Amino acid sequence: MADRIEFDRDAVGVSAKADWEDADTFAKIGSFMSSMPSGDGVAVALPSGSNVGTSSLKSALNEYQSTMRRVVLEYSDACAILGSGQEEMISDMDRTEYQHVSNLDALAARMGGCE
Numbered sequence: 001m002a003d004r005i006e007f008d009r010d011a012v013g014v015s016a017k018a019d020w021e022d023a024d025t026f027a028k029i030g031s032f033m034s035s036m037p038s039g040d041g042v043a044v045a046l047p048s049g050s051n052v053g054t055s056s057l058k059s060a061l062n063e064y065q066s067t068m069r070r071v072v073l074e075y076s077d078a079c080a081i082l083g084s085g086q087e088e089m090i091s092d093m094d095r096t097e098y099q100h101v102s103n104l105d106a107l108a109a110r111m112g113g114c115e
Contacts (some may be wrong), residue, residue: 024078033069
């Protein structure tokens with residue numbers, strides 16, 4: 001069993017780089033989705049009848065396209081936040097690690113333990 005836990009900065013750096021590429025890819029997909037045909041261009045009105053079903057289909061397709069575009073752009077945001085948050089997380093980890101070691105050393109010194 002290991003007696004130390006170490007934080008692997010290289011592994012996090014690789015993750016951050018991949019996450020940035022993912023964010024860009026999702027942003028491109030979201031941007032492309034706005035140029036896709038809408039429900040109005042896909043569902044054509046029937047020559048006779050009320051076309052209630054066609055109108056419902058157009059509305060559903062438009063809502064689906066809009067929702068999926070928002071979902072894809074949210075994935076882009078999440079990947080960007082994860083990627084940009086890596087550096088901040090590393091510095092927080094270093095500060096926290098230093099603080100815990102300092103607190104443990106101070107406690108051991110007060111209790112007369114070894115350092």
